[in-house]
Amino acid sequence: MAHKIMIVDDAMYIRAVLKKALEGFAGNLSVLEASTGKEAVALFEQEKPDLVLMDITMPEMDGITATATICASNPGAKIVICSALGQQQMVIDAVNAGAKDYITKPFQPDQVLEIVKRNLAA
Amino acid sequence: MNNSMRIEFVQPFVDSAFSVLREVAQAKPQRGPLSLRTGTTFTSQELTSLIGVTGKVEGVVLYGMSLICAQKIVSKMLGMPITEFDEMASSAIAELANMITGNATAGLEANGFVCDITPPSLVHGIGTQITTTVPALIVPIITELGDVEINISLSLANGKD
Known part of the structure; x- marks a missing residue:
């Protein structure tokens, strides 16, 4: 079965x-893209991706805000924040909004793959 | 607004610029001599990224560089030489500024200054004048790919000292 991943x-x-x-x-993936939080909320409702990588x-x-909006109507949504903002307060805000994980830019491809595999398996 | 620039705002940007340029462009950065811009008008370089900072510290951070330097950095970021400065190259340079500023906010937070940043804007071409609220501290970051001039124009937000 192909996993659906949305990059925002x-x-x-x-x-x-x-x-x-x-x-x-290693497995099958289909990738969706959105360039704003607003687009992400609309595309999530339409496509219900298995995992979201969210700026x-x-x-x-x-x-x-997009994470909180998606998680309010989809409590099982798996959202990983990928941001240049590394402050502890931002990580706390992300987790409180419903994010499952947090990765700070710049990142290595291996870090991304590891975090994707871990969250898809959870 | 507390209209003064603090030297303690600078080090997080230097640390972050070194770390990000090493990681995404495999560069060997060195810091040039720090200086204070007289007046509050910045004149754009060939390529200038601009990011706003809000929160306990507010203002703007500008990253100026030559087009040749930007092309060399983007080539490293994309893992292949670029022949034209297209939309992808612009996005990469804007993201470089975003990563340096975003990572620097962690250093600012460690010093008690929690803040957020705005999405980056990119100015193409020399001579555009940008007015800042406080005179900028200028930090030249010297690399073998060219120099990146960081202009840090930040001050404490009103009542947040």
Whole structure:
């Protein structure tokens, strides 16, 4: 069965880097992309992905608000925050919003794969 | 607003710039001499990324560089040489500024200054004037790929000292 993963980041560069990292995943994956929190909320409701890789600093709606919005109507949603913001307070806010994991940019492809595998298996 | 720039705001950006440039561009950065910009007007370089900071510390951080330097950094970030500075290259340079500023906020938080950042904006071309609220401290980051000039114009938000 193919896993559906949604990448949410306003930076085209990061979306490309994450897609490239996911090419190392052993199983079947289909990848969806959104570039704002608002787009992510709409696409999640439409596609119900198995896992979301979510940036925080984005136009229209930030990733923490998008995470909270998605988790309010989908309590089992698996969302991993991928952000350059490394403050403890931001990690706490992300977890309180419903995020399952947090990875700080810049990241290595192996880190991304490990975190994706762990959360898909959970 | 407390209209003064504090030297303690600078080190988190230097540490973060070194760490991010080493990791994403395999660069060997060194810090050049620190200076204070006279006045509050910044004139853009060939490529300038701009990020706003809000929270206990507020203001703007600008990253200026030559186009050649940007092309060399992006080539490293993408793992292949680039022949034109397209939308992907612009995104990579904007993200570089985002990563340096985002990582620096962890250092600011460790000093008691919790803050957030805005999405980056990119200014192409020399000569655009950008006015900041406080004079910027200028930190040149010297690498074999070229120099990145960080202009840090931050101050304590009103009543948050």
